[in-house]
Amino acid sequence: MTRGMGVEANGALAIETEGLAKYFGETRAVDGIDLAVRPGSVFGVLGPNGAGKTTTLRMLATLLRPDAGTARVLGHDVVADADAVRSSVSLTGQFASVDEELTGRENLILIGRLLGFPHRAADERGAELLDAFGLADAAGKLVKDYSGGMRRRLDIAASIFTTPPLLFLDEPTTGLDPRSRNQVWEIVRVLVAEGATVLLTTQYLDEADQLADRIAIIDHGKVIAEGTSGELKALVGSGSLHVRVLDPDQRSEAGRILTAALGTPFQLESDPAAISAQVSDPELAAKALAELARCCVPLAEFSLGQPSLDEVFLALTGHPAEDTAPTEDAA
Amino acid sequence: MTATETQSDLFEVTALRSALHTQARPHRPTALAASLSFAWRALLKIKHVPMQLFDVTVFPIMFVLLFTYLFGGALAGSPREYLQDLLPGILVMTVAWITIYTGMGLNTDISKGVFDRFRSLPIWRPALLVGMLLADVARYTMATVIMLALGIALGFRPDGGPLGVVAAVGLLLLFSFSLSWIWTLLGLRMQTPEAVMQASMTVMFPLTFASNVYVDPSTMPGWVQAFVNHNPITHLTTAARGLMHGTTGYWDEIGWVLLWSAALVAIFAPLTMRLYNSER
Numbered sequence: 001m002t003r004g005m006g007v008e009a010n011g012a013l014a015i016e017t018e019g020l021a022k023y024f025g026e027t028r029a030v031d032g033i034d035l036a037v038r039p040g041s042v043f044g045v046l047g048p049n050g051a052g053k054t055t056t057l058r059m060l061a062t063l064l065r066p067d068a069g070t071a072r073v074l075g076h077d078v079v080a081d082a083d084a085v086r087s088s089v090s091l092t093g094q095f096a097s098v099d100e101e102l103t104g105r106e107n108l109i110l111i112g113r114l115l116g117f118p119h120r121a122a123d124e125r126g127a128e129l130l131d132a133f134g135l136a137d138a139a140g141k142l143v144k145d146y147s148g149g150m151r152r153r154l155d156i157a158a159s160i161f162t163t164p165p166l167l168f169l170d171e172p173t174t175g176l177d178p179r180s181r182n183q184v185w186e187i188v189r190v191l192v193a194e195g196a197t198v199l200l201t202t203q204y205l206d207e208a209d210q211l212a213d214r215i216a217i218i219d220h221g222k223v224i225a226e227g228t229s230g231e232l233k234a235l236v237g238s239g240s241l242h243v244r245v246l247d248p249d250q251r252s253e254a255g256r257i258l259t260a261a262l263g264t265p266f267q268l269e270s271d272p273a274a275i276s277a278q279v280s281d282p283e284l285a286a287k288a289l290a291e292l293a294r295c296c297v298p299l300a301e302f303s304l305g306q307p308s309l310d311e312v313f314l315a316l317t318g319h320p321a322e323d324t325a326p327t328e329d330a331a
Numbered sequence: 332m333t334a335t336e337t338q339s340d341l342f343e344v345t346a347l348r349s350a351l352h353t354q355a356r357p358h359r360p361t362a363l364a365a366s367l368s369f370a371w372r373a374l375l376k377i378k379h380v381p382m383q384l385f386d387v388t389v390f391p392i393m394f395v396l397l398f399t400y401l402f403g404g405a406l407a408g409s410p411r412e413y414l415q416d417l418l419p420g421i422l423v424m425t426v427a428w429i430t431i432y433t434g435m436g437l438n439t440d441i442s443k444g445v446f447d448r449f450r451s452l453p454i455w456r457p458a459l460l461v462g463m464l465l466a467d468v469a470r471y472t473m474a475t476v477i478m479l480a481l482g483i484a485l486g487f488r489p490d491g492g493p494l495g496v497v498a499a500v501g502l503l504l505l506f507s508f509s510l511s512w513i514w515t516l517l518g519l520r521m522q523t524p525e526a527v528m529q530a531s532m533t534v535m536f537p538l539t540f541a542s543n544v545y546v547d548p549s550t551m552p553g554w555v556q557a558f559v560n561h562n563p564i565t566h567l568t569t570a571a572r573g574l575m576h577g578t579t580g581y582w583d584e585i586g587w588v589l590l591w592s593a594a595l596v597a598i599f600a601p602l603t604m605r606l607y608n609s610e611r
Contacts (some may be wrong), residue, residue: 061451062451063447083453086452087356089451091447091448091451093444094444097446097448098445099372099446100443100445101380102372102375110371110372112359113364114454115357115359115360115369116356116357116359116360117357117360128364132347139591142379150483160350160351162356162376186344187347190344190347191351239427
C-alpha cells in the first residue's frame with residue numbers, strides 16, 4: 001500500500017465523524033462530535049482537561065468503541081473495519097507510549113518486528129530514525145533514563161517507523177520544556193510537509209495556533225467552534241487591551257474604569273496586577289487609557305493585542321481554557 | 332559524552348525528512364512472529380533487571396533445602412529418602428507458585444502508555460499475552476533446572492532416566508502455562524499488583540498445600556482427601572513422580588493433567604482476551 005494515495009486521489013476526507021459519542025456511566029465524555037479532516041493537514045482538537053479530547057482520539061485510533069455515531073478513518077469504519085484503520089494510523093499517546101524498561105534501540109526494533117519487519121531490517125530502520133531524531137548516542141540507554149524531550153522524540157520516531165498516512169498525537173508537548181516543544185513542532189511540520197495528515201489534541205492554545213490548519217474547540221464533549229485560527233479569532237472582535245497596574249490593590253478599580261470606557265466586561269488575569277478587556281475599536285482603547293490616567297490609576301504597562309485563542313475560548317464558553325474541569329478522569 | 336539534551340543539537344530537519352522516505356509497511360507478522368516478538372521483549376526486561384530472576388533462583392533453592400532437611404528425618408527416616416518423593420512434588424509446587432508473578436507483572440505493565448501503542452497495531456490480538464507467557468515458560472524452565480541440579484547434588488536419583496525427567500518437566504511446563512491464564516485474567520481485572528497478589532495467594536495456598544506434595548494423603552480426614560484427590564496439583568505430582576521414577580500406573584494422572592490444562596486455557600484464555608480487548 002502506498003501511503004494515503006487513494007484518499008488524496010478522490011478528495012475524500014482523512015477523518016469524518018458524525019455524532020460520535022462515548023459515555024462513561026453518567027458522564028457524557030464525548031457527546032456528539034462531528035469532524036471533517038482534510039488529508040495532508042494538521043487538525044487541532046483544543047480544549048481543557050476533561051473536555052473529551054483524548055476519548056475522541058482513542059475512539060478514532062480503535063482503542064475505544066463509540067457508544068453512538070460513526071467515524072471513518074481513511075475511508076474505514078473504526079468499528080466494522082478496525083484492523084484496516086490500525087494498518088494505516090499511528091498513535092502517540094498522552095503518556096509516552098514507549099517501553100521505559102527497554103533501550104531506545106530495542107523499542108524501535110520491537111515496533112519494527114511488530115509491523116512485520118525481520119529483526120535485522122527493523123534494527124537498520126531503527127538506527128536511521130534514532131539518527132534523524134538526534135538520539136543515536138542514547139540508543140543503548142534505557143528509556144527511563146531519557147529526558148522528557150528525548151522520550152517524546154523516540155515516541156514519535158516509533159510512530160513513523162513506517163511513515164503512516166495518518167498520525168494521532170495526543171497532547172504531544174504536555175510537560176515538555178520550550179526547547180523540546182519547538183523540536184516536536186518542527187517534527188510535525190516536516191511530517192505534514194511530506195504529505196501526512198496529523199490529528200493532534202492540545203490544551204495549549206498557542207500550540208493549536210502554531211501548528212493546526214483548522215481547529216475544533218471542544219468543551220464538555222461537544223464541538224463549540226471550528227475553523228482556522230483566524231476565523232476563530234474573528235469571532236471575538238478586534239483584540240483586547242491588557243493593562244498592568246502599579247498597585248495591585250487598584251486592579252478592580254482599573255477594571256471598572258475599563259468596562260465603563262470600553263463597554264465590555266474585564267477579566268482578571270493570573271498576574272495579580274494585570275487585567276484585560278475586549279476592544280471593539282482601537283480608539284476606545286486610547287480613551288480608556290486616558291481615563292485611567294485621569295482617575296489616578298498609574299500603570300506599569302499596557303498593550304493592545306490580537307485576541308489569543310484563550311480569549312476565544314473565554315468568549316465561547318464563559319470560562320477560561322486553563323481552568324481545568326473537575327472531571328479530569330473523563331479525559 | 333553522556334546522552335544529555337545537548338545531543339539534540341544533532342537533530343536536523345534534513346535528516347528527519349530523508350528518514351521519512353521509506354518503504355511502506357510490510358505484511359503484518361504471523362501470530363507466532365508477533366508472540367515471539369513480545370517474548371523477546373519480556374526476556375530483554377530480565378536482561379536489564381536481572382533481579383527479576385530472584386523468584387526463579389533463590390526461592391526454589393530455599394524450598395528444596397528447607398523441606399528436605401526439616402521434614403525428611405521425621406517423615407521418611409532420612410532427608411535423602413524423603414527427597415526421592417519430595418523433589419518431583421516440590422518442583423510442581425514451586426513452579427506453580429512462580430506462575431503468579433505473571434499476573435502481577437501484567438498488572439503493572441498494562442497501565443503503561445506503551446500498551447495503547449501495542450493495542451493500536453494490526454497484530455494478532457493475543458500475541459502480547461502469549462508472548463509474555465512464553466517468556467515465563469523460559470523462567471519456569473530455569474527454576475526447574477536449578478531445582479533438579481540441586482536435588483541430584485543432594486542425592487535425588489530418578490530411576491525413570493533422563494527421558495522420564497524431561498517428560499515430567501514438559502508436563503509441568505504445559506500445566507504452568509495453562510494455569511497462568513488465571514493470573515493474566517486477575518492481572519487485567521484487579522486494580523493493583525497487591526490485589527492480584529492477594530487473590531492469587533488465596534487460590535495457591537489450598538491448591539498447593541492441600542495436595543500430596545508433602546505427605547501421603549491417606550492419613551487426612553475424608554473431606555480433605557476428597558479435595559486432595561481431585562486437585563490438579565495432586566494429579567501433576569503423581570504423574571511427575573511416576574515419570575521420573577519410571578514406575579507404572581500414572582497414565583490416568585497424565586490424562587487428568589492434560590484435561591485440566593485444556594480446561595484452564597479453554598475457560599481463562601477467552602475471558603482474559605475479552606478483558607484485554609475491552610476498554611479501560
